[in-house]
Amino acid sequence: MFGRKREEPQIAPVPWDTEGPFVVGEVVRPAAVRQKGLSGRRAVRMSVTLDGVRYFAAAAFVEQRAPEVRSYELYDATRAQELLCTIAPVRGGGGSGERYAVRDQAGRELGLVFRTGAAKRTVQHGWWLRQPGHPDIVARYHWARGGAKQIAARGRDATVRGADGLVAGVVDSVIAGATAADSRSHVRPTKPVTWCAEDEVALTAGHTQGIKSYIPQASWLDRRLAFALAVLRQD
Template sequence: MFGRKKQEPQIAPVPWDTQGPFVVGEVARPAAFRHKGLIGRRAVRMSVTLDGVRYFAAAAFVEQQDPAVRSYELHDATQAQGLLCTIVPVSGGGERYQVRDQAERQLGLVLRTPPAKRTVQHGWWLRQPGHPDIVARYHWARGSAKEIAARGKDATVRGAGGLAASIVDSVLHGESAADNRSYARPAKPVTWRADGEVVLTAGHTQGLKSYTPQAAWLDRRLAFALAVLGQD
């Protein structure tokens, strides 16, 4: 019948260990020319195509009991919300979060880079038992981390600390320090490596920040935890 509103499709959840990129958020379908946006529960989501339209199906629901506390549970979207892992802050050694599976076995840590190193290194990194640290350095960093940190310290002493901060901000937002134009360009891709091996990459899919695990040995739940923490 003419004028009847088209019913939205049922977007079935996908297995959390499905290979490929994922996003974190409530967007099940981004707003587009022919379609309005579709919102669902906050979840780790993966791209699916229905009738030629891209959707982001839930793989793991993200639960946070207290918005003031950065502690989370991830539940399998395909199995009556069975617990996949917990993400809880741990004390000592700076800001870090322990990721455990449903049996309380430790999967690894998500760590926050100290402010002094964020001119060189991405704000979040991973530590998975049995493997080297998984770290992302900015593409424009030259020399060793120690050398760049020393240069940043010297600049601060000379009163140029604001410049260093602006460079970091511009990298995070995909703009050069000399670019004063009002529009924003896409953020630069980010690559996490372990001893030179590419482990995890981040970019954008339909305007949403997406993450793609690359190393077969990386536990996807650790990547999920990094994405959840990096979003808040």
């Protein structure tokens, strides 16, 4: 019947350990021509297609008890009361920057998320990861040359020469790396950020429909650690 408002579809949650890219936010369906966007609870979300339309289904709900504290709880979206992990700042430890411990529902540490202070960054991005049993997971600036080990060595040299403290860190945003701006909009396309464990690609960040997205690529990388990085980078 003409004039009747079309009902919005119910987008079912997806398992949090499903392989593939994910995003963090409230967007269930981005706004399009003659169509309003659709929003929901803040969550780690994965792309699904329904009747030819792309949606972002919840995989893990994100809860922040105190807005002024960067501490979070992630819950399985298919089992809303089941805790997946917690993200909490770690105090002390020396050096500049921030550290966040990611722990499972039993309190076991899954790994750490670091943010290197801007004054201490050399050739690597500000956000980086450490997962027990694996090399540090870092991303370098797009202009840095050489392999990951060479980059780390340069960072150590730079620290000895002029910076006091932490060796190389990481960057906290997708780098604007295009060589020419769009003449009409003056918006530069962004280049993806790639985190590597030595010479193995572990995680990549880019954009999906204008939303920052992440693609875990190393089979050993705990997705909950990648979720934590994405949640922290969003705030």
